[in-house]
Amino acid sequence: MTTSRDNMWSTSYDILIVGAGIAGSALAHALSAAAAQRSRPLRICLLERSLAEPDRIVGELLQPGGIMALKNLGLESCVEGIDAIPTYGYCILLDGKPVHIPYPEGYEGRAFHHGRFIQALRAKAKEAASVEVVEATVSELIECPLSGRVLGVRATRKEENAVEKEAFFGDLTIIADGCFSNFRSQVMGKAALPLDVKGHFVGLVLEDAELPIPKHGTVALMEDGLALLYQIGTHDTRILVDVKNPVPSDLKNYILTKVVPTLPASLHLPAQKAIEKERLRRMPNSFLPPSEQGKVTKEGVILLGDSWNMRHPLTGGGMMVAFNDVALLRDMLLDVKDLADWKEISHLLHKWHWARKPLASTVNILSAPFLLFRHFFTVAFYAIWVLFTHPRRVGEVNGKPVLARPRPDEYPFLAFKSLQVFWTACVVFMPLLFSEIRY
Known part of the structure; x- marks a missing residue:
């Protein structure tokens, strides 16, 4: 049998x-x-x-478009009963001051473990x-x-x-x-x-941290990267630090000296406590x-x-x-x-x-491809126009800078510089656009 x-x-x-x-x-x-x-x-x-x-440091923030897709799939209840936190937009820290970037009115995301x-x-x-x-x-x-x-x-x-x-x-x-x-x-x-690995996100959980704008993702800009924070539970706030390759050998010291000082004062103590008690965890930033x-x-x-x-x-x-x-x-x-x-x-x-x-x-690519194309090259051509028309510093008199517009005999050199600007724009943008349109 x-x-x-x-x-x-x-x-x-x-x-x-x-x-x-x-x-x-x-x-x-x-x-x-x-x-x-x-x-x-x-x-x-x-x-x-x-x-x-599972216990991971990514996959914790669902944008409003994801909430809409969940409803389409009949899975909207999955963000209920898990201590998920509503999110209503972003806060960018610029020179230590919060810049509010809200989601469109009536839309919200969710952040969770x-x-x-x-x-x-x-x-x-x-x-x-x-x-x-x-x-x-x-x-x-x-x-x-x-x-x-x-x-x-x-x-x-x-x-x-x-x-x-x-x-x-x-x-x-x-x-x-x-x-x-x-x-x-x-x-x-x-x-x-x-598979292109750009670097790593290093993650920690801060306890009872107070974000500059509650229920908003917070982006803190650093000299060579950024940190992203968002609340994932009633008492828990995730911090993800973007670390470029090569990854520093002493990550705790890197975060303490390079990252924590860029955060609002209210986050310094929770961040320091998390670094002392938690194991740093990493995930590759892959494209x-x-x-x-x-x-x-x-x-x-x-x-x-x-x-x-x-x-x-x-x-x-x-x-x-x-x-x-x-x-x-x-x-x-x-x-x-x-x-x-x-x-x-x-x-x-x-x-x-x-x-x-x-x-x-x-x-x-964080934009509609052709909209990004227009804005990207608008900036590039504006930079070229600035090269030819805007006064620049040529010296100093009595401690004050002396400004002068480019002379005609400098135009050949500026034309070469313009080609460099345009080429740099192409090198940065075109592979990204090509990968999305071709594949």
Whole structure:
């Protein structure tokens, strides 16, 4: 007789989702809820290495656009009951004075402990009909020996003395295993782009800290970076320090001498206490453009979330982009007649790639691409105009500066300087724009 346990060694589903984080949990719930009206609901398996509450220093601020996406997915309750703090905009510290940048009236974001939010999302996925949540470590993709198509995954359940790998098969496999994805390069193949690590965010939690403008993200500018603060609980405020490469060997001393003095006086003592009692934690600031999937990527599998596309954490828009991606993908997958038909899925991925561009590109570069293009080069041409027309210091008389406009014989040199200004603008801006438009 074959027992139910024996049957689990090879199980088949409509969709396998690897990773029960932000994107994976949301997609499992969203697909199940939307497919409930179908004659045959989707069978979904959500695989996660550990279902214990995660402890991370990023993924703690959800912008208003992310709240709207949560409502679209039927997950708005996930920010309730977790001591989440409403956020109404930003405060930029300029010369020690707060500059208020509010969200549009009527909109708010939420800040919270990352782990509590993840557990709320997972709870919704577990409650969803036709979703099976399995705590198991996925170690490899199962590929067809003839076509190379991904048929499923092999995973080891998190059980005492569990060593045997189980095969989980699915018509479609979705990889959402985060920024440290184990399968990114394998799935993307020739379309894979290099992961660019710009530096690190170093994080601490301040206790009972008082921000310059309550319930607003606070940005403190430093000589060679910045610090971002936002309240994530009734008594907890996160501080993230942007540390460029190479990372200083003594980070505690760096924060005490370079960062704390730039903060308002009300934050000095909480910051010092946190540095003394807490272990400094780091996360890489990674940038990964979203190259299109489907054409040359491995068949039968899709990347989702940070496993596919990342932007600098300073944008605070990673979760917003992920939830928007999930909402778009959910709607498109529900229209697919056969999830095993890669030609149909490939066409869907092309539509999905360009449907997500307006939001994802704007968040990735903190502006609409062509609006940024106009402003960026307006500044560059203004700088060139200043070179030719504005008086500059040419000397000093009796302790007072002497100013003079450029002479005609200086124009050739200024023309060369103008080319340098324009070239610098191109070098800084064009690769960023190119990565968003091309991929």
